[in-house]
Each structure stands twice: as C-alpha cells, then as structure tokens.
Amino acid sequence: MKSLAELQLAARQIRRSIVDVAFHAPVDGVHLGSALSMVDIATVLYGSVMRYQPENMAAQERDRFLLSKGHAALALYTTLHHYGVLSDEQLATFDHSGSLFPALTPMNPALGIDFAGGSLGLGVGFASGIAWHQRLKQQPWHSYVVLGDGECNEGSIWESALFAAHHGLENLTAIVDVNGYQSDIACEQTLKMNFPALWQACGWHVEVCDGHDIQALQQAFAAPSHNKPKAVIATTVKGKGISFMENNNAFHRAKLSAAQHGAAREELV
Numbered sequence: 001m002k003s004l005a006e007l008q009l010a011a012r013q014i015r016r017s018i019v020d021v022a023f024h025a026p027v028d029g030v031h032l033g034s035a036l037s038m039v040d041i042a043t044v045l046y047g048s049v050m051r052y053q054p055e056n057m058a059a060q061e062r063d064r065f066l067l068s069k070g071h072a073a074l075a076l077y078t079t080l081h082h083y084g085v086l087s088d089e090q091l092a093t094f095d096h097s098g099s100l101f102p103a104l105t106p107m108n109p110a111l112g113i114d115f116a117g118g119s120l121g122l123g124v125g126f127a128s129g130i131a132w133h134q135r136l137k138q139q140p141w142h143s144y145v146v147l148g149d150g151e152c153n154e155g156s157i158w159e160s161a162l163f164a165a166h167h168g169l170e171n172l173t174a175i176v177d178v179n180g181y182q183s184d185i186a187c188e189q190t191l192k193m194n195f196p197a198l199w200q201a202c203g204w205h206v207e208v209c210d211g212h213d214i215q216a217l218q219q220a221f222a223a224p225s226h227n228k229p230k231a232v233i234a235t236t237v238k239g240k241g242i243s244f245m246e247n248n249n250a251f252h253r254a255k256l257s258a259a260q261h262g263a264a265r266e267e268l269v
Contacts (some may be wrong), residue, residue: 002047007214010082011043015241016268017078017091023261025095029253031103033238033245035075037179037211038146041234042079044217045144054084057112061141066127068147069177070117071253073105085112115145121154123147124174128164131172131229146175150182153191158202164229165203172229173221174204177211179238181249199231211236242267 002010015036022030045065046052052062067076074094081091086101090111093099100108107116115126127145134141147157164172176195180187187193196206207220211234220232238252239245242264256264 004214007043007047010047011040011214012241012268014039014043014075014078014082016265017081018074019242019256019261019264019268021074021078021091021094023256023258024092027095027103027255029255030074030095031071031253032074032256033181033249033251034069034072034148034177034179035078036240036242036245037236037238038069038072038075038177039079039240040212040214040236041146041175041177041217042075043082044214044221046079046083048218049221050144051141052112057085058110060139063141064114064127064130064143065112066115066123066130066143066145067105067113067117068115068123068127068145069120069151070104070115072146072148072177073101073103073117076105076113077101080112120148120151121156124157124164125160127172127174128160128167128169128229131164131169132167135167135169135171140171142171142173144173144175146177148182149176149178149180149193149195150187150190152176152193152195152198153182158198161199161202161204161229161231168227169229170225170227173225173232174199174229175232175234177234177236179236179240180247181238181252183252184249186249195231195233199233204229204231206231206233208233208235210234212240
C-alpha cells in the first residue's frame with residue numbers, strides 16, 4: 001500500500017509523462033484533457049487498490065481495468081509505465097506507425113490493456129461480462145471500468161448497468177469521470193444527467209467523491225457495495241494539473257507547442 005504522499009507524487013509524475021509523450025508523439029494532436037482528468041483515479045487504482053503483478057499481467061489471477069473512454073489511452077499507458085508494466089522503450093512508441101500503443105487502446109491483456117477502446121458506451125457491458133464470468137467461476141477478482149460523463153449519453157451503458165444490477169455483480173466497479181466536457185461542448189449543453197440518481201435507479205450502490213482527492217477515492221473504492229455493483233461518481237477537472245489546460249476544451253485533442261510543453265512541465269515539478 002502506497003502512502004498518500006507517494007500517490008500524490010505518482011499522479012504528478014504521470015501527468016508529466018503524459019505531457020512529455022504527447023509532445024513527442026508524431027501526430028497532429030493528442031487527447032490531453034481527457035487523459036489528465038482521470039490520472040488520480042488510475043493512480044489510486046494501480047497504486048493502492050487493484051491486485052496485480054506488473055511482471056505477469058498475462059495471469060488470469062488479477063483484477064481487471066477497462067478504459068471505456070478509450071481516447072484517454074495515454075493516461076492508461078503512462079500509468080502502466082509508472083507502475084512497471086510498460087518499459088520506457090514501449091511508451092516512447094506511443095502513436096507511432098505500427099505501435100502497440102495507438103491513440104485508442106487496443107486489447108492486449110498481456111500488457112494490462114483489457115479492453116479495446118474507440119466506440120464509446122461499450123466498456124460497462126464488457127466489464128459486466130467479465131465480472132459475471134468470474135463470479136460463476138468463483139474467482140475473487142474485481143473489474144474496474146472508467147467511463148466519461150459525455151459517454152453516458154450512450155444507451156448501451158444503461159442496458160449494461162441494468163444487467164449488472166440484475167445479476168448482483170458486486171465484483172464490478174464503474175467510475176464515471178465527470179469532467180464536464182465532451183468532444184466539442186460542455187456535457188450539460190448536450191444532455192443534463194443526474195448521475196447518482198441514474199445509477200441508483202439502475203440498482204447500483206453509488207459513491208460520490210472528488211476525483212482528485214486521493215483519500216476520498218480510496219474511501220469510495222473501499223466502501224461496501226451491499227451485494228450490488230458499485231458506481232463511483234468522481235467529479236474532476238478536464239486538463240487537471242496544468243493551469244492553461246484546465247476546463248479548456250481546446251485541449252480535448254491538441255498538439256503542444258514547445259512553449260506550452262515547457263510551461264506544462266514547470267507546473268508539474
């Protein structure tokens with residue numbers, strides 16, 4: 001179990017890694033805001049909650065992490081790198097032609113990538129299938145799936161949520177990264193959603209917390225779910241950690257200039 005200080009440092013280092021990798025990526029833009037908003041969630045999961053062995057991610061005997069908001073792939077890759085699953089050389093290939101680590105996550109369980117992201121709205125259903133299988137096999141492992149608030153416009157999420165509750169999948173946790181923005185607009189301008197009420201209505205146990213508060217996240221993950229699947233509604237800031245990116249949807253997908261890269265690194269010292 002990592003200490004609070006260790007986890008806070010890890011989150012800062014992961015954000016710096018995101019900025020560095022994005023700057024050197026040979027593409028015209030990277031999904032920065034969405035990746036930065038979920039860093040603390042991923043840090044807590046990999047640093048203090050999930051059961052896995054970095055040197056043996058191919059093992060069936062580990063918890064699963066599914067990134068339903070697959071465009072935030074860089075947050076997952078840099079977290080896996082920080083915790084010893086990916087090497088420096090592997091991370092450096094991000095979004096290069098032929099790389100195993102493109103802008104949207106490909107499924108590669110041997111490297112800790114348990115879901116192919118891209119089409120939004122599918123992660124909860126996939127995670128529910130894994131959780132149901134593990135329960136039928138009496139396996140003790142847990143599945144965690146991270147989705148975006150804008151992604152929750154997809155009806156497939158609510159079909160999957162009802163399925164998971166019907167089967168009492170207490171070995172499943174969904175984390176909604178509520179950063180307030182989707183591709184090109186604020187989420188509430190597209191569709192206003194009361195996330196705690198919706199997940200509760202679907203039969204899930206709900207925890208609401210600040211998605212950048214390490215201890216609050218730990219408490220939410222540790223809270224009993226009373227034989228129900230759990231939804232953690234985590235309020236976050238898109239672009240968290242870099243002042244000129246925070247709540248600035250211009251960085252939903254962007255190419256950093258040298259000046260922006262330098263300024264971002266200075267803020268993450």
